[in-house]
Amino acid sequence: MVNKEEYRTRIILTASKIFSHYGFRKTTMEEISRALKKGKSSIYYYFASKEEIFEAVVLYEANQLRTQLTTAIKEVDSPQEKLRIYIYVRMKAFAKLSNYYNAVFDKNLDHYEFIEKIRSRYDREELAILRLLVYVGNTRGIFRVEASEYTAMAIQTMLKGMEVPLFWRKRDIDINDRLEAILNLIFNGINKR
């Protein structure tokens, strides 16, 4: 078409939907190409392999989540609300992306290092955001924490801890309950009394 890069993102967008539903393994090149109304081999003009598409999708999804989170916390003002909305959006996003994880843990752990690479980079960003959130809340006199750095890390650890059971349970109802509980715990441990 007009632009090669443009079509690449179109492939990413399409593949993303299929991957998120079926996981990496069960998604076939045939399906992706069929969804794009193109021949299977045409895809190889834009991506060298299925894995490359997958990596692009994960990268895209990670960036998507990043902007999603940053814009979400901008829409509220109070640090509590920021933190609440941050965790909420993050949880929802991870619940949706659980299939990517199933894909990774499917059989071969080849992608594992790739995911981890993205992950570690993203973790640092997340930590920075959380640190800022805690710090601002602190200076505003809403939170009261000694070391915002380590507090942020503790929160992040908590969030990470929430991911794992998320990918194994299929409950949709108790997600909100759990979120409330988590937030309650965080705030009651963090709020100025």
Added chain:
Amino acid sequence: MVNKEEYRTRIILTASKIFSHYGFRKTTMEEISRALKKGKSSIYYYFASKEEIFEAVVLYEANQLRTQLTTAIKEVDSPQEKLRIYIYVRMKAFAKLSNYYNAVFDKNLDHYEFIEKIRSRYDREELAILRLLVYVGNTRGIFRVEASEYTAMAIQTMLKGMEVPLFWRKRDIDINDRLEAILNLIFNGINKR
């Protein structure tokens, strides 16, 4: 185990979950047996083939939906509410079962005749229910229709029409809106003024 039939239903229950998520094609015997913590070949002691399991699952699911619907309409009294809840439950069920349809339309239409057989039987039952609903509402002076038989058929046609786009759109939000619209249409065309 104790009872052979008992284990068959256990297989059906387990396979049902996987089928509904991945469809017929993408679900493997390996997966089913793994979920049951049994050897792959052991399943063949209970079912002759993968297709036989699939058929059993579809049959089971159809019966499930039937009782689900009949019990649901028993819980409310007014004909309007009965109709509303009937359509609502039916929609939700079909949305959930969309993967079975994807499985059917996947490639080979071998199951098609089987599904159609269940379907036609079920259609007749549904028509009877709808007819009764319309009829009761009519005698109670809430509805006002000339021929309840043909009105029921019209409603059923409408419901069938709702199925198709349901399987191609992924929206979750506008489902309720659409339901409201449909109900509104039905009631305003059917309600006594």
Added chain:
DNA sequence: CGACTTTCCGACCCGTTTGTTCTACATAAT
């Protein structure tokens, strides 16, 4: 119109998957 590049695809390759069979091995029932 050519020449040349970009985009696309059918046909094929070949290692892997998968549905199914078969046989052997337990364990319980008669």
Added chain:
DNA sequence: ATTATGTAGAACAAACGGGTCGGAAAGTCG
């Protein structure tokens, strides 16, 4: 002891699926 009831490992043909390749369209430019 022998039959009935389950179970699973090994083996296999058929299908699948990722990837390659040569060349056909289709667009671009002079």
